[in-house]
Amino acid sequence: MRGDADWVLFFVCLVFPAVLTAQIQPDGLFIVRGGIQSAGQPFATPPEQGDLLQFLDGSVLHGELKRMDAASGLYWENPAAKNPIDLQPGHIDSIRFARAASVTVAPTALLRFVNGDDLPGSVTALDDEHLGFSTWFGGPLAIPRASVQTITFLSSNYAILYDGPSDAAGWVIGGHNPESWTFRDGSFISGSPGTLGRNFNLSGSSTIEFDLAWNGLFELLVGIYSDAVDHFDYGKAYVLVFTRDEVNLRHVDAARQIPLRNFGGARWPASAGKNKVRITMQSNKEEGTVAVFVDNVLAKRWKDENGFSATGRGLLFQQMGGAGAVVKLSNFKISQWQGRWEPEPSAVMTNVDVIRFINHDQAAGKIAGINGGNLTLALGETLLQIPLQRVTQINFAATPVAAATRSPWEVRASFPCGGSLSFQLLKWSDKEVSGQSAIFGPLAFQPGQIRQLEFNPGHAQAAAPVMSDKEFEGLDE
Amino acid sequence: MNRILPSLAALSLAAALASSAPAQLPPNSSPATDSLLFRNGDLLYGQLLAIDPTGAVLWRHPDAAQPIEFKLDTIAQIDFPAPKISTAPSNNACRLLLANGDSLEGGLVSSDREAIALQTWYAGRLSIPRASLQSLVFIRRSRVVFDEITGLEGWTQASAAAAAPGESGQWTYRGGAFYASKTASIARDLKLPDVAEIQFDLAWKGLLNLAVALYTDSLLPIYLLNKDQGPDFGGFYSLRLDNANYRNIDLWPIKKNEPLHGLGQLTFPALNNKARVHVDLRVSKPQHKIALSLDDTLVKEWVDPAGFTGEGTGLRFVQNPGGVIKLSHLRITHWDGIFEEPAPDSTDVCWFENGQKIAGPIQSISNGKIGLRPPNRPLQIPLAELKAITFARRQASPPQTRAATVRATFAQGGVLTLILETWRPDEMIIHSADFGKARINPAAFTRLKFPAPEMKAAAEPKE
Numbered sequence: 001m002r003g004d005a006d007w008v009l010f011f012v013c014l015v016f017p018a019v020l021t022a023q024i025q026p027d028g029l030f031i032v033r034g035g036i037q038s039a040g041q042p043f044a045t046p047p048e049q050g051d052l053l054q055f056l057d058g059s060v061l062h063g064e065l066k067r068m069d070a071a072s073g074l075y076w077e078n079p080a081a082k083n084p085i086d087l088q089p090g091h092i093d094s095i096r097f098a099r100a101a102s103v104t105v106a107p108t109a110l111l112r113f114v115n116g117d118d119l120p121g122s123v124t125a126l127d128d129e130h131l132g133f134s135t136w137f138g139g140p141l142a143i144p145r146a147s148v149q150t151i152t153f154l155s156s157n158y159a160i161l162y163d164g165p166s167d168a169a170g171w172v173i174g175g176h177n178p179e180s181w182t183f184r185d186g187s188f189i190s191g192s193p194g195t196l197g198r199n200f201n202l203s204g205s206s207t208i209e210f211d212l213a214w215n216g217l218f219e220l221l222v223g224i225y226s227d228a229v230d231h232f233d234y235g236k237a238y239v240l241v242f243t244r245d246e247v248n249l250r251h252v253d254a255a256r257q258i259p260l261r262n263f264g265g266a267r268w269p270a271s272a273g274k275n276k277v278r279i280t281m282q283s284n285k286e287e288g289t290v291a292v293f294v295d296n297v298l299a300k301r302w303k304d305e306n307g308f309s310a311t312g313r314g315l316l317f318q319q320m321g322g323a324g325a326v327v328k329l330s331n332f333k334i335s336q337w338q339g340r341w342e343p344e345p346s347a348v349m350t351n352v353d354v355i356r357f358i359n360h361d362q363a364a365g366k367i368a369g370i371n372g373g374n375l376t377l378a379l380g381e382t383l384l385q386i387p388l389q390r391v392t393q394i395n396f397a398a399t400p401v402a403a404a405t406r407s408p409w410e411v412r413a414s415f416p417c418g419g420s421l422s423f424q425l426l427k428w429s430d431k432e433v434s435g436q437s438a439i440f441g442p443l444a445f446q447p448g449q450i451r452q453l454e455f456n457p458g459h460a461q462a463a464a465p466v467m468s469d470k471e472f473e474g475l476d477e
Numbered sequence: 478m479n480r481i482l483p484s485l486a487a488l489s490l491a492a493a494l495a496s497s498a499p500a501q502l503p504p505n506s507s508p509a510t511d512s513l514l515f516r517n518g519d520l521l522y523g524q525l526l527a528i529d530p531t532g533a534v535l536w537r538h539p540d541a542a543q544p545i546e547f548k549l550d551t552i553a554q555i556d557f558p559a560p561k562i563s564t565a566p567s568n569n570a571c572r573l574l575l576a577n578g579d580s581l582e583g584g585l586v587s588s589d590r591e592a593i594a595l596q597t598w599y600a601g602r603l604s605i606p607r608a609s610l611q612s613l614v615f616i617r618r619s620r621v622v623f624d625e626i627t628g629l630e631g632w633t634q635a636s637a638a639a640a641a642p643g644e645s646g647q648w649t650y651r652g653g654a655f656y657a658s659k660t661a662s663i664a665r666d667l668k669l670p671d672v673a674e675i676q677f678d679l680a681w682k683g684l685l686n687l688a689v690a691l692y693t694d695s696l697l698p699i700y701l702l703n704k705d706q707g708p709d710f711g712g713f714y715s716l717r718l719d720n721a722n723y724r725n726i727d728l729w730p731i732k733k734n735e736p737l738h739g740l741g742q743l744t745f746p747a748l749n750n751k752a753r754v755h756v757d758l759r760v761s762k763p764q765h766k767i768a769l770s771l772d773d774t775l776v777k778e779w780v781d782p783a784g785f786t787g788e789g790t791g792l793r794f795v796q797n798p799g800g801v802i803k804l805s806h807l808r809i810t811h812w813d814g815i816f817e818e819p820a821p822d823s824t825d826v827c828w829f830e831n832g833q834k835i836a837g838p839i840q841s842i843s844n845g846k847i848g849l850r851p852p853n854r855p856l857q858i859p860l861a862e863l864k865a866i867t868f869a870r871r872q873a874s875p876p877q878t879r880a881a882t883v884r885a886t887f888a889q890g891g892v893l894t895l896i897l898e899t900w901r902p903d904e905m906i907i908h909s910a911d912f913g914k915a916r917i918n919p920a921a922f923t924r925l926k927f928p929a930p931e932m933k934a935a936a937e938p939k940e
Contacts, residue, residue: 049517055540057510059521073542080515080551082533086542215752217684217720244683275682 050079052096052185056456061085065095068428070409089408092455096186100166100416100451105136107158110419111143112150113439114399116457117412119419120160123151123388126370136417137445147439151394155337161200162334163416166451171198172230180319187330190319196329197229197316204338205285208315211331212242213276218325219243221318224283224290225310232318236311238290240281241265247292249302251309266292266300278331283308286338333418353377355386356393367394406456411435413445414452422457513547514554516929525555528900550930557923569845569860570616571595572891575609575911576870580891585613585860588842599921609911610868614813615860623667623809626653633696635662648794654805657796664696664793671762672814675792677807680753683800685720690731690795691760691767692787698795705734711788714767714781716758720749728767728779730786740779745771755806761814762787813864825849827858828865838869883907886924897925 049062053076063078063085074087107120111133125132130142131151165171168183173196180194188196202225212220220242227235236255241248248265268277280293285308291301315334319327353367355377368376368383375391377384407424413433414420423435423443433445513521513536523545526535532549569585573595583597592604629650646659655663669675669692679687690699693713700707701715712732719725727742748754748771757770762785768778792809796802825839827849835858837851847863849856883897885907895907905917 055522057522059523059538061519061521062517080517080519080547082546082548085538085545087538087540088542089540091540215682 049098049185051098054093054096056091056093065097065428067430068425070426089455094452094454096452097447097450098166098186099448101446101448105160105417107136108154109133110152110154111148112152113147114149115147115422117419117421117439119421120154120417123153123370126367126375128369137449138440138443141440143439145396146399148396149398150396153388153392153394155205157204158335158337160333160335160418161202161206162198162332163418164332165330166416171196174231174318176231187328188317189326189328190317191326193318193320195231195316195318197223197226197314199229199314200334202313202315202334202336204336206283207333207335207337208281208283209331209333210279210329211276212279213328213330214244215275215326217244218327219320220327221320222281223312223314223316223318224281225312226314226316227312229314229316232316236309238283238310240290240292242279247294247299249290249292249300251304253309263290263302263304264300268294268299283310350395350397352397354395355391356395357390358392367396408456410455410457412454412457413450414454415449416451425453510558512556513552514556515547515551516553517551525557525900526902528897530898549927552927553929554927555925557919571613572616573605573613574611575605576611577609577894577911579893579911580887581605581893582616582887582889582891585615585842588839588847590840593842599918600915603912603915605912607868612865612867614865615863621808621810622670622673623807626650626655626805626807629655629663632663632665635664635697636660648796648804654803655794656801656803658801660795660797662698662793662795664690664693664698664791666694666696666789666791667809669760669787669790669792669809670811672812673760674810674812675758675760675807676756676809678753678755678803678805679718680803680805681720681800682752685718685748685800685802686797687718687802688795688797689716689718690714690791690793691716691758692762692785692789693791693793694789696791696793698793699731701731701737704731709733712786713789713793714787716767716769718748718756720751725749726769726777728769728777730781730783732786740781741777743777745776747771759812759814761812764814824869826867827863828867829862830864839866882928884924884926885922886926887921888923893922900925 050064051062053061053063053065061076061078063076063081066075066077066084068074072086074089074092076085076087078085105120108122110118110120111131112118119133119135121136122134123131124134124140126145129145131145131148132140133143134140165183165186165188168188171183171188173181174194177192177194180192181188181190181196183189190196206224208224214220221232222240222242223232223237224240226237227233232239236253237251239250239252241250246265246267249263251261251263253259253261277294278296280296282291282293283289284291288304288306288308289301290304292299317329319325350364352364354362354364355367355375356362363377363379363384365380365384366378368378370376370388373388375386375388375394377386409425410422411425412420412422421437421440421443423437423440426434426436428447430447433447433450435443437443510522511525513523513525513534515521521536521538523536523538523541526537526544528534528549534547534549534552534555536545536547538545571583571585573581573583573593575581581595581597581603583595583603586594586596586602588594588607590607592606593610595603595605597603629648632648634647646657646661648655648657648661648663650656657663675691679685691714694711695708695713697708699710699713704710710733712730715729715731717727717729725743725748726745728740729737730740731737755772759768759770760766765781765785766778767781769776794804824836826834826836827839827847828834835849835851835856837849837856840848840850840855842848842860845860846857847860847866849858882894885893885895887893893909895909898906898908900919902919905919906914907917908914
């Protein structure tokens with residue numbers, strides 16, 4: 001790992017090769033002062049390639065889904081084909097839709113189901129058999145309790161600021177290297193040094209999630225609550241430095257005598273052999289903390305004893321362009337919330353019900369129910385009434401689940417508002433998508449409400465590898 | 478930097494497996510998967526059924542009810558699984574390198590001042606103008622020493638001494654390849670010949686940090702920082718390939734109780750931008766030389782001034798801490814050992830098996846003999862005594878416009894430039910600027926690369 005002085009020098013030279021005012025301090029640390037401006041530019045509009053059909057064997061075809069049903073299969077229009085292609089779903093991995101309409105939701109809770117689905121909404125009640133849950137697509141529903149793994153209660157004023165990208169609108173590339181980032185199929189890709197930023201009007205605490213994939217020895221800087229979105233500036237900002245197996249937190253404030261503070265780093269949990277992870281960054285303004293989760297496992301939570309000291313509203317990525325390194329960012333979800341407690345990305349797996357509280361305590365027992373804004377917890381013979389406002393998460397005791405019968409038309413839909421649902425697809429037309437859910441019964445959506453459809457869930461488990469297929473994924477031609 | 482004699486070196490790349498005998502697929506070969514690469518980057522696996530003159534590509538996909546018809550101008554490349562072709566070397570089996578870089582394998586039948594006749598398993602008899610020829614290498618015998626990884630049996634695994642606690646792993650075998658995700662060593666005495674070609678493919682994710690021990694007598698890894706205190710071992714060469722450093726390739730002669738010194742590092746930036754590479758090492762013990770080609774490009778030729786250090790005949794692969802690596806298509810063959818020795822442009826040259834050569838215009842080739850007219854007197858030389866021929870440069874016919882043509886890659890290496898009329902599973906009809914119209918067995922090729930439509934249009938005559 002480089003020393004801090006090296007880091008700043010490297011950082012400054014790379015980002016601002018010419019236009020900077022620097023002083024060398026006695027300790028050799030470079031300090032950058034003065035305004036540094038770099039005219040960022042919006043993305044050049046990439047050629048529209050349409051929806052993306054991906055097969056389990058790695059095949060990918062752009063085009064447009066025309067219709068789909070269990071009786072006649074999937075009808076795919078591809079510009080290279082003279083006629084639409086009639087396909088069966090047996091070897092299809094997913095369809096990613098180029099355009100998906102945003103859905104406005106104001107959830108107070110996030111459900112995670114035993115089958116891996118998740119759904120934002122509001123808890124209305126709970127008893128031994130059912131969870132009352134209000135959803136954006138179906139209103140109040142009674143969900144079998146045994147199908148729910150976790151309820152995460154969201155902080156007050158929780159709002160999803162961004163879910164995407166479905167296009168590059170609103171994003172800005174640093175002016176010094178306009179070729180550094182490209183947009184394709186819902187992903188930003190960078191193979192050379194450059195910045196990518198966007199103003200999300202962050203004001204309160206936030207949760208920033210995205211998928212990060214890479215090749216080679218990458219180094220990715222992420223400025224959170226950044227003033228500038230077209231270049232790194234040295235106002236008060238936190239910078240997370242990601243490498244292939246480590247994350248560090250730094251704070252840069254050009255106004256301070258020692259502008260760079262290094263909060264230290266942490267190795268990623270189980271990073272070996274991976275080239276894709278889900279990153280979650282939680283900034284809690286009231287507690288002055290920044291936390292990073294990798295694949296929903298906490299890597300590290302840092303506390304700034306000076307209090308949260310970043311003042312900008314944007315997010316800025318800087319690909320440092322290590323030898324041959326390529327990074328890909330996709331599936332952003334940026335949410336904002338208020339209060340001292342934060343949405344809990346990780347879950348507890350136990351054989352009893354576990355409740356987490358806003359003061360980070362937890363209690364285990366049997367949850368008898370939720371009613372009237374209170375949760376009833378049975379501790380032996382004692383029943384405790386707990387106001388739901390004090391609860392951040394409920395993890396239900398794991399219950400045996402019968403293996404579901406797999407069908408080629410079993411799909412998992414992901415929505416632009418966040419959340420995903422598995423169901424048996426019955427029909428897809430340009431008017432409506434209909435299906436049958438084991439949890440919710442009959443379902444219907446507008447086609448534009450679905451961002452992605454995954455087919456053949458569990459196909460990775462179906463393989464019987466000598467080693468982890470995921471670990472070596474991509475090496476085989 | 479010295480260069481390997483392009484003609485002979487390139488020819489020898491696949492000469493080891495070439496044959497004039499008909500190809501024979503092994504009985505258990507099953508139809509594997511073809512792949513279709515589109516110009517927009519899309520990729521589709523399946524099976525090519527046909528390409529017709531109207532520009533339609535008929536493709537079978539297991540999930541499609543009917544064959545799919547694609548437009549040819551949207552296709553960049555089609556790849557086919559490589560068939561296993563049995564080899565039957567003979568006195569006249571050879572590989573021709575043409576002036577345009579193409580190469581052809583077959584049996585040398587005859588030659589006069591105008592053309593050379595080659596009998597091939599894939600296209601019958603071909604007549605190729607002498608003006609199109611650059612060189613020819615004979616395929617004398619089965620040169621294969623080791624062909625393909627088939628399992629862990631016969632290999633020795635060991636913990637790499639440099640591994641941190643908990644970081645030492647094993648190589649794992651799957652589907653013709655070795656994989657490692659942690660520090661791991663695997664070695665085998667492969668009986669490397671004194672003059673050898675060693676080829677393998679590497680693919681990796683993350684850090685490439687591979688050390689290949691050449692001509693080692695130790696199947697256990699040698700910890701270089703402690704080599705003089707560790708167990709005895711004979712000298713070997715350590716080839717290092719990594720994508721983390723600026724100078725990312727080097728070669729070290731390693732001997733017990735002797736200081737470490739490299740034979741020369743080099744920077745190969747492309748290694749940092751890749752996730753896979755084909756490695757081709759050509760080693761000549763008598764000449765103390767090792768030449769390294771990556772993806773068919775010669776990148777370095779090392780000469781050991783202290784003589785050849787390798788004292789064993791084994792190979793060892795050690796993946797050091799870093800990423801995940803796949804090693805496949807390991808092939809070791811006897812090599813003709815010809816490094817650079819520029820041939821005269823003005824006359825033909827015959828190269829003998831013993832390294833001698835004789836120059837003079839070739840008058841004819843027939844009945845297993847070559848008629849040569851050196852300055853002194855005409856000679857008749859049995860083909861069996863020759864290793865290779867380089868042809869005098871002649872005024873060639875105008876080169877075929879590459880942009881308008883398909884580049885077809887032979888299963889055993891080498892490329893043929895052609896205009897494709899039709900493709901069927903049992904026959905391709907093509908036109909070559911060198912030998913005209915021909916019917917070719919498609920099993921000869923593993924790849925068809927199509928010109929971009931704009932290039933094709935630019936090459937077409939304008940009214």
